[in-house]
Amino acid sequence: MKYKGKKVEGRNTEIIAIPRPDGNIVFIAEAVPNWEQFEKLAPVPSPPEKLLPGGRKEPNYQDKKYLEEISKYGQLRTDWLVLTSLRATKELEWETVDYSKPETWPNYREELKESNFTDIEINLIINGVANANSLNEDMIEAAKKDFLAGRE
Amino acid sequence: MAQIDIKEATIKIFDGTLGATTVDCTNADSDLTFTSKSKHIGSDKISITYVDPATASAALSVAVDGREITVNLATSTASAITSTAAEVKTAIEASSPANALVTVTFAETVGAGIVEAKTVATLNGQLSIDIKVGEGNFTYSDKKPRIFTRDRGSLDTVKNDDDEPMDVSFDLIWEWITAETGGTPTVEDAFKKRGEAAAWLTTADDACQPYSIDLEIHNAPGCGTADDEILIFEEFYYEDISHDLSEGTASVTGRCNRVEPTTRRVAAADIP
Numbered sequence: 001m002k003y004k005g006k007k008v009e010g011r012n013t014e015i016i017a018i019p020r021p022d023g024n025i026v027f028i029a030e031a032v033p034n035w036e037q038f039e040k041l042a043p044v045p046s047p048p049e050k051l052l053p054g055g056r057k058e059p060n061y062q063d064k065k066y067l068e069e070i071s072k073y074g075q076l077r078t079d080w081l082v083l084t085s086l087r088a089t090k091e092l093e094w095e096t097v098d099y100s101k102p103e104t105w106p107n108y109r110e111e112l113k114e115s116n117f118t119d120i121e122i123n124l125i126i127n128g129v130a131n132a133n134s135l136n137e138d139m140i141e142a143a144k145k146d147f148l149a150g151r152e
Numbered sequence: 153m154a155q156i157d158i159k160e161a162t163i164k165i166f167d168g169t170l171g172a173t174t175v176d177c178t179n180a181d182s183d184l185t186f187t188s189k190s191k192h193i194g195s196d197k198i199s200i201t202y203v204d205p206a207t208a209s210a211a212l213s214v215a216v217d218g219r220e221i222t223v224n225l226a227t228s229t230a231s232a233i234t235s236t237a238a239e240v241k242t243a244i245e246a247s248s249p250a251n252a253l254v255t256v257t258f259a260e261t262v263g264a265g266i267v268e269a270k271t272v273a274t275l276n277g278q279l280s281i282d283i284k285v286g287e288g289n290f291t292y293s294d295k296k297p298r299i300f301t302r303d304r305g306s307l308d309t310v311k312n313d314d315d316e317p318m319d320v321s322f323d324l325i326w327e328w329i330t331a332e333t334g335g336t337p338t339v340e341d342a343f344k345k346r347g348e349a350a351a352w353l354t355t356a357d358d359a360c361q362p363y364s365i366d367l368e369i370h371n372a373p374g375c376g377t378a379d380d381e382i383l384i385f386e387e388f389y390y391e392d393i394s395h396d397l398s399e400g401t402a403s404v405t406g407r408c409n410r411v412e413p414t415t416r417r418v419a420a421a422d423i424p
Contacts, residue, residue: 050328051336053400060330096178096268104178 013088016128018121027125029132030088038080042102045069078126079105085129158290163283163322164368165342166194167352171275174259175200175267182237182265186254188275191355192386193219194368196418197274198253202240204233204269212239216249218418225267237263279352281331281342286400288324290369292385294412295319318412320367320385321405339402340395355387356409364389364409379417386410 001008012031017024050060060066083105086092096107112122168191176183186200198219205224212226212235223243225235235243241256241263254275297313329336335348342349345363354363367385390406 048330048332049336050330051338052328053326054398057336060328063330065332098178101176103176 012132012134014128014132016125018117018124026089027086027092027128028088029085029125029129031132031134032081032084037084038077041100042073042076042080045073076102076105079108081133082126082129083108085132086125158285158288158324158369160373161285161369161371163285163290163324164195164370165281165283165339166192166355166366166368167279167342167349168355168364168366169278169353171197171277173200173273173275175202175270175273176259177237177265177267177270179265179267181258181260181263182267183259184237184241184263184267185257185259186273186275187257188278189253189255191278191357192366192384192414193275193278194366194382194384195370196382196416197276199272199274200254200270201272202267202270207231212243214243214247214250216247216253219253220272221250221253225269233266233268236266239263240267276332279331279333279349281329281337281339281349283324283329283339283402284327286325286327288322288326290320290322290324292318292320292413296411315411317407318385318410319405319407320388321403323403324401326400326402338395338397339404340393340397343390343393343404361409362389379419382416382418383413384416385413 011033014029016027016029018027045066047059047061047066048063049057051057080102083094083097083099094108094111096104096111098104109122112125117125170191171188171193172185174183174185186198188198196219198221200221200223202223202225205227208227208229208231210224210227213224215222215224221244223235223240225233226239228234237258241258244250244254244256295316295318297316299311299313300307301309301311303309326339329338331337331348334351337347337349337352341347342352342365345352345354352365354361355366356362356364364387367388369381369383371381371383373380385408387409388406389409390404392403392405394403395401
């Protein structure tokens with residue numbers, strides 16, 4: 001695909017610099033192209049079925065375990081997005097996260113805390129990931145305004 | 153005994169599969185598999201948690217609260233976890249209450265790897281159905297036969313007679329049936345080990361005995377801070393069953409190879 005005569009390549013990236021007296025820590029967040037890998041590793045939980053009089057079966061969306069799984073699934077999506085986006089930071093190594101094991105994905109938050117990142121810094125990193133993945137509505141709106149301004 | 157409004161209760165039927173879980177840690181050879189020692193666990197499942205004490209030079213210890221096993225991991229002077237899977241296994245086996253609940257085996261080789269903090273892992277696997285009751289009645293009677301001996305015509309000593317199995321019956325209209333895993337068997341399937349319940353295992357300790365299940369009444373009053381009440385009728389053998397799937401009715405009578413039900417009171421939050 002070309003845009004304005006130039007081949008469109010590369011993904012949206014965001015640079016998040018966290019100042020440190022002994023050298024700044026720079027995270028690079030890159031847009032995640034698709035959710036295929038996530039869906040393979042963490043399939044959407046499906047509700048159990050309930051059997052009704054008459055032999056009819058229907059999904060039991062109120063099942064306590066299913067509701068817990070759905071809640072965990074939402075958090076896992078965010079964790080995976082953060083970890084996958086930050087893989088663009090070549091120097092970054094997680095000690096307790098295994099990309100192939102979803103149960104280890106939430107560990108990155110603990111690792112950041114153990115490395116003395118403040119809550120505000122952790123939010124900056126997560127916001128950077130959101131920006132790289134065009135999840136920031138303000139940025140989308142700004143890009144739209146910029147485009148429209150160019151047309152005037 | 154507290155009066156149970158059966159409309160607020162769930163009747164559960166369990167098979168005899170032993171609950172199990174593998175605590176999967178990051179390091180090589182650090183995974184352990186925990187298996188329940190009892191077939192009669194029911195809803196109040198056994199759980200295991202590894203806790204990082206986050207202090208320096210902590211000793212490895214095991215605490216048991218009901219069916220919650222907590223392993224407090226050992227740490228170095230630099231507060232790093234030092235407990236290996238083998239050490240965790242030994243500590244659990246040395247704890248009488250923990251050892252009474254679970255068997256621990258190495259999931260890889262000899263458990264030489266250092267474990268890490270792990271959130272609650274529940275020992276799942278027991279097959280079951282939950283029957284949401286609309287209307288109905290559940291009755292049971294436990295008997296305690298005694299022998300009264302007279303001395304020259306006057307009452308004198310009393311001895312316990314032989315145990316009698318407990319009679320259990322229920323007659324109810326159910327609203328729906330759910331299963332924790334796999335397909336959803338009907339009440340009759342569960343009692344007869346057929347259809348969707350063909351893979352169910354007996355709850356009898358002796359595999360040569362007829363097939364049996366465990367019945368559980370889980371009463372969740374849902375008011376204030378009252379605990380849930382759980383009654384388990386272990387090793388139940390049905391003797392008469394009539395079930396109308398189209399009407400959602402089930403009428404069952406039978407006996408347990410026990411003299412009385414086991415009862416537990418558990419905080420609702422502790423039921424996974």
